[in-house]
Amino acid sequence: MASHPDTKVDCSKVYIKASSFATPDNQFDGAFALVPFKEGELIEKGVMRRLPDGFDGNTCPYIFTWSTERPNKTWGMGSGTSAFYNTAAEGDANTKMVRFFDEDRFEIYATRDIEKDEELTHTYVSLKWRTCFADLNEIVHAKK
């Protein structure tokens, strides 16, 4: 799909459907590769919108940690399909998000070759400490 050369948001190579991690009792969506990707290739780029001061992202799994400060106080809402990527333990994820905090934008890259229709995952930087990910952190690491 064509995209404008000036666009700040391009998620045209990703689609959303029921996740491969979903179970009959726990249905949810995930992001999938519309085309094959080579290791190191850009999958998606987009912009981040900072949430108001005082917003507690510990209670919301759909937004992003948007600083290197710990405990983190800055949270962001990502464009495109970024909020739909499910997670995997470090070393298992097939993508990584590169954060440009000073420009409020991000890029997501393939960390290995990815087949068309493979589910896309990245290791959430907050997986080990964010309150709303406590159960998910155990699930992800129990699979290791």
Ligand SMILES: C[S@@+](CC[C@H](N)C(=O)[O-])C[C@H]1O[C@@H](n2cnc3c(N)ncnc32)[C@H](O)[C@@H]1O
């Ligand atoms: C950023 S959202 C990802 C998109 C979400 N699955 C949806 O349908 O909107 C994070 C949430 O997805 C689910 N999730 C992410 N990775 C998962 C995994 N590996 N196994 C099970 N659930 C996962 C958890 O409910 C988590 O709180």
